[in-house]
Amino acid sequence: MKIANGRVVALEYKLHLGDGDVIDASEPGSPLYYIQGEGNIVPGLERALEGLGKDDTKQVIVPAEDGYGPHDPQGVQDVPNDAFGGELPEVGNQYTARGPEGEVVPFVVRELKPGFVVVDLNHPLAGKTLHFDVAIREVREATDEEKEHGHVHGPGGQHHH
Numbered sequence: 001m002k003i004a005n006g007r008v009v010a011l012e013y014k015l016h017l018g019d020g021d022v023i024d025a026s027e028p029g030s031p032l033y034y035i036q037g038e039g040n041i042v043p044g045l046e047r048a049l050e051g052l053g054k055d056d057t058k059q060v061i062v063p064a065e066d067g068y069g070p071h072d073p074q075g076v077q078d079v080p081n082d083a084f085g086g087e088l089p090e091v092g093n094q095y096t097a098r099g100p101e102g103e104v105v106p107f108v109v110r111e112l113k114p115g116f117v118v119v120d121l122n123h124p125l126a127g128k129t130l131h132f133d134v135a136i137r138e139v140r141e142a143t144d145e146e147k148e149h150g151h152v153h154g155p156g157g158q159h160h161h
């Protein structure tokens with residue numbers, strides 16, 4: 001069975017940014033499960049996997065615009081030190097804040113300036129070219145319920161009622 005829209009795919013992957021340093025990977029023996037065509041993974045990777053089958057491997061290079069999008073300079077903002085309650089964050093680390101509706105907003109600290117912390121609200125992989133090494137472990141039809149929910153149930157997927 002080949003990867004096509006509406007099918008469940010079990011994917012082992014490694015991600016690097018061109019220098020070979022792996023920054024993200026599936027756990028050995030515990031692949032990522034997703035439904036093709038549901039936007040569960042970045043669009044450039046989803047497109048490149050179309051038509052592959054079990055045990056196929058592939059190297060996929062995804063430009064930023066088909067990955068996590070371009071880096072938006074407006075996402076880089078100066079926040080007064082006061083907002084951090086006296087304990088300044090560390091440059092390069094990722095933190096989360098609460099947005100106006102209580103949503104979780106992740107940000108990366110870029111720089112400490114006198115009186116201000118420079119934060120970057122872009123996704124940490126925005127503007128980056130993504131290099132994936134992938135191996136397909138399983139391809140199956142999604143159940144009607146999975147199609148309705150837009151995500152995978154059971155092993156490797158979500159468990160809920």
Ligand code: ZN
Pocket residue numbers: 149151153158160
């Ligand atoms: Zn569900």
